[in-house]
Amino acid sequence: MTSRKVEFWVGLFIVAGVFAFLALAFKVADAGAVGPSETYKLHAKFDNIGGLKVRSPVKVGGVVVGRVANIELDRTDYVPVVTMDMYAQYNDFAETSSLSILTAGLLGEQYLGLEPGFVETCDEGEEDCFETEILTDGGFIEDTKSALVLEELIGQFLFSQSDDS
Amino acid sequence: MISQIGRSALQSINTSGRATLMLFFALFAWPKFIKNTPLVIKQIYVVGVQSLAIIVVSGLFIGMVLALQGYTILIDYGAENSLGPMVALALLRELGPVVTALLFAGRAGSALTAEIGLMKATEQLTSMEMMAVDPLKRVIAPRFWAGFYSMPILAFMFSAVGIYGGHLVGVEWLGVDAGNFWAVMQASVDLHDDVMNGFIKSVVFAFVVTWIAIFRGYDCVPTSEGISKATTQTVVHSSLAVLGLDFILTVFMFGE
Numbered sequence: 001m002t003s004r005k006v007e008f009w010v011g012l013f014i015v016a017g018v019f020a021f022l023a024l025a026f027k028v029a030d031a032g033a034v035g036p037s038e039t040y041k042l043h044a045k046f047d048n049i050g051g052l053k054v055r056s057p058v059k060v061g062g063v064v065v066g067r068v069a070n071i072e073l074d075r076t077d078y079v080p081v082v083t084m085d086m087y088a089q090y091n092d093f094a095e096t097s098s099l100s101i102l103t104a105g106l107l108g109e110q111y112l113g114l115e116p117g118f119v120e121t122c123d124e125g126e127e128d129c130f131e132t133e134i135l136t137d138g139g140f141i142e143d144t145k146s147a148l149v150l151e152e153l154i155g156q157f158l159f160s161q162s163d164d165s
Numbered sequence: 166m167i168s169q170i171g172r173s174a175l176q177s178i179n180t181s182g183r184a185t186l187m188l189f190f191a192l193f194a195w196p197k198f199i200k201n202t203p204l205v206i207k208q209i210y211v212v213g214v215q216s217l218a219i220i221v222v223s224g225l226f227i228g229m230v231l232a233l234q235g236y237t238i239l240i241d242y243g244a245e246n247s248l249g250p251m252v253a254l255a256l257l258r259e260l261g262p263v264v265t266a267l268l269f270a271g272r273a274g275s276a277l278t279a280e281i282g283l284m285k286a287t288e289q290l291t292s293m294e295m296m297a298v299d300p301l302k303r304v305i306a307p308r309f310w311a312g313f314y315s316m317p318i319l320a321f322m323f324s325a326v327g328i329y330g331g332h333l334v335g336v337e338w339l340g341v342d343a344g345n346f347w348a349v350m351q352a353s354v355d356l357h358d359d360v361m362n363g364f365i366k367s368v369v370f371a372f373v374v375t376w377i378a379i380f381r382g383y384d385c386v387p388t389s390e391g392i393s394k395a396t397t398q399t400v401v402h403s404s405l406a407v408l409g410l411d412f413i414l415t416v417f418m419f420g421e
Binding site: 003006007009010012013014016017020021023024025027028029030109 | 203206207209210213214217253257315317318319321322324325326328347350351352353354355356359360
């Protein structure tokens with residue numbers, strides 16, 4: 001009889017341990033939130049990516065629409081190339097969209113801010129009209145703004161100060 | 166003097182050799198392993214379930230203190246939203262495995278040593294041998310496996326309870342925004358880097374602490390003085406081993 005009681009408590013102990021692990025995995029580490037599984041890739045070249053990391057979010061107006069999948073250095077012109085996994089449900093960004101590296105708060109993590117571009121369609125027979133294309137898998141976003149580097153900013157400030165005097 | 170250094174060196178080599186042999190013979194008892202499962206379950210009850218109270222209470226209070234101390238510093242920089250990741254990372258990476266191992270050495274390790282030592286002093290182990298029962302397989306192996314299984318589970322509970330303790334103080338009492346607390350935590354805690362590395366740490370500590378505890382008991386001088394010395398040695402040696410190993414593991418896991 002006592003052995004049944006012992007077995008019950010040991011079983012409860014192990015179940016509680018598994019629950020603690022699941023709580024840590026899903027509530028704390030948020031392992032489930034990798035986002036929608038359907039993604040398409042976009043690329044962008046920056047002059048300076050600052051503190052951007054793999055898995056940093058890509059946001060439009062604060063809404064996460066993708067994550068940074070890979071950061072590499074382009075070996076021909078030596079600038080960083082950022083590859084993003086964009087969620088497939090947001091698949092209608094025009095090629096005129098622009099990317100900038102922003103910081104969440106004063107001391108926060110850096111993320112990519114995507115500014116959707118205008119879409120222009122041409123009427124038939126219209127002249128001097130360039131139709132914008134929608135970005136698809138493997139597309140490049142040309143218009144990018146680099147991360148703000150504090151040292152460069154201070155350098156520019158000091159430079160402009162010395163000009164005034 | 167030099168011969169004394171030589172003697173103590175030979176002694177420690179001798180001791181580690183005996184400890185390894187004991188572990189080896191206790192663990193390679195596969196044919197009897199299934200038959201011994203009830204013994205392991207009983208030991209998990211003694212070692213793990215009965216340590217639960219001290220682990221949960223300590224975890225709760227350590228989480229609460231972390232949140233309180235972290236808040237008073239972070240509020241100066243207006244960074245109180247980073248309270249969640251601070252509490253979670255401190256618990257998952259360091260405090261969960263380490264404090265669990267220290268408490269486990271004090272609560273369960275010393276009890277294991279005293280129990281095995283007393284068995285030796287009252288010649289129960291010898292009488293088992295007389296009955297052709299291998300005490301290494303019957304007494305030592307189940308206790309080792311019980312400690313080895315229990316401690317990682319206890320470490321997970323410690324971290325989970327500690328994070329909820331931090332939530333209790335940070336969110337309910339000090340007024341950090343609950344959404345920020347969890348969301349920033351989820352953004353900065355990684356399943357592999359933090360949860361799994363903490364788990365690996367607690368597995369290593371479980372191995373070391375249980376090994377030291379059962380070896381000190383098995384190897385003690387079978388007198389009341391010898392048992393008391395062995396129990397002290399268990400707590401001191403396993404605490405030092407845990408703290409030293411923690412530094413080494415941290416260098417490898419988070420060193421870069």
